[in-house]
Amino acid sequence: MxxxxxxxxxxxxxxxxxxxxxPTADRFVEAFGQEEYVIALQERKVGSAAKALPLSLYVHIPFCEALCYYCACNKIITRHPERADVYLRYLAREIDLHTAHCGVGQPVSQVHLGGGTPTFLGDDGLRALVAMLRRGFTWVPGGEYSIEVDPRTVTEDRLALLAELGFNRLSFGVQDFDPQVQKAVHRVQPAEQVFALVEAARRLGFDSVNVDLIYGLPRQTPESFDRTLAQVAELRPDRIALYAYAHLPERFKPQRRIVPAELPLASAKVAMLSRSLQAFEQAGYMYVGMDHFALPTDALAVAKRQGRLHRNFQGYSTQPDCDLIGLGVSAIGRVGATYSQNAKTLDEYYDFIDQGRLPVVRGLALxxxxxxxxxxxxxxxxxxxxxxxxxxxxxxxxxxxxxxxxxxxxxxxxxxxxxxxxxxxxxxxxxxxxxxxxxxxxxxxxxxxxxxxxxxxxxx
Missing domain, CATH: 1.10.10.920 (Arc Repressor Mutant, subunit A)
Structure with missing residues (x-):
């Protein structure tokens, strides 16, 4: 480094x-819709080569209790948990629509719950979601089963439930430990809370714990980010994802709440990245690639050394290159030589499923x-x-x-x-x-x- x-x-x-x-998702076209996607699913069902490889599943849970100003994800801010109950009923129907075309019980070696905030779901909701996924698909032993976690929404008991449900990897959204930065982006979470949860995750036997960081946020300085880097080194997660903040308020409405004058200069962002690389190297992390770092013993670092690294819509993976089914609003999938994306709004997503149609609104045949x-x-x-x-x-x-x-x-x-x-x-x-x-x-x-x-x- x-x-x-x-x-x-x-x-x-x-x-x-x-x-x-x-090609990248900005190349998707509306001429690719449900009919083209169904053909791809059916071809997978009859194709011997595709059936031999386990599937990957991505499930998008769009709900969040509070708005993080930097966020560019597809999310819905609400304090009404009953909205998630309705959403889960539609997810169950979408799963049934998929298995009607590709068959029930297809093997799955990778499941990722993203959002939004997947841990917005209550305990009963998480149990119901995993139950419906297991009814439709077969989770194979030794797979990667991960979930994104907002530290503000979980306790040690909730982490224990996630382990019980079969999740073996956690990703904690930290971004920055500095209280002033957290206040500027409307995401206040004490470092002590994150440390306690990571310690609990280790006791519970999770295979890997990832921490997300962002540099370039308002009120950040190279010196303040140095303190966050030192705390992360002490925390010692198995993996670190370090992202550059992209300020695009014209595209992402929440970012308009960020005060432009509080954003660090480009030279400060470069300094933060340069010092991050040095800090992670000194802490013993291996650079996996594309913002990702891992301890040498982590499966991702091992896969990098052995030339078994793969990449899909969730980023780097140790799982072999395989078809990906995206479930939920705005989810992206890949089946055969096609990409597809679901409707981006709840109303449109629900309307498609009420019609008995898969909610694909755009995609691409390669x-x-x-x-x-x-x-x-x-x-x-x-x-x-x-x-x-x-x-x-x-x-x-x-x-x-x-x-x-x-x-x-x-x-x-x-x-x-x-x-x-x-x-x-x-x-x-x-x-x-x-x-x-x-x-x-x-x-x-x-x-x-x-x-x-x-x-x-x-x-x-």
């Missing part, structure tokens, strides 16, 4: 996709070129290298001819020490791994045609 200089960080402080998919480029981009994002021969054999192309323009474009990154282009492939250097999004962007045909990148977060 010490090779990553502030100068390099400043040079690559530009917008770019996170590549949880390729072209052959999309699939080739996805293979290259995911190899870069996950393994840090692309071997020409493997792509050529899989897709029957001449790599150097097919990607002649891209290889020429890589010369600039090569001169900066970020990639090495050899006779048999392209390798991301240790320094380049911190800017792998910038390397992947070279192979993004859609992005090369459309230079309007302001809609993306910054790549470092």
């Amino acid at each position: 010490t090779a990553v200089t502030p100068e390099l960080l400043r040079r690559f402080d530009v917008p770019g996709p996170r590549y949880t998919s390729y 072209t052959r070129d999309d699939l080739v480029r996805r293979a290259v981009i995911m190899a870069l994002m996950c393994q840090g290298e692309v071997l020409f021969e493997s792509i050529e054999q899989a897709w029957l192309i001449d790599f150097r001819h097919y990607f002649a323009a891209e290889i020429e474009q890589l010369e600039g990154l090569s001169e900066q020490g970020l990639v090495a282009v050899g006779g048999d492939g392209i390798a991301v250097t240790p320094t380049g791994w911190f800017f792998v999004r910038g390397v992947a962007m070279v192979f993004d045909r859609h992005l090369q045609v459309d230079r309007n990148r302001a809609r993306f977060s910054r790549i470092i």
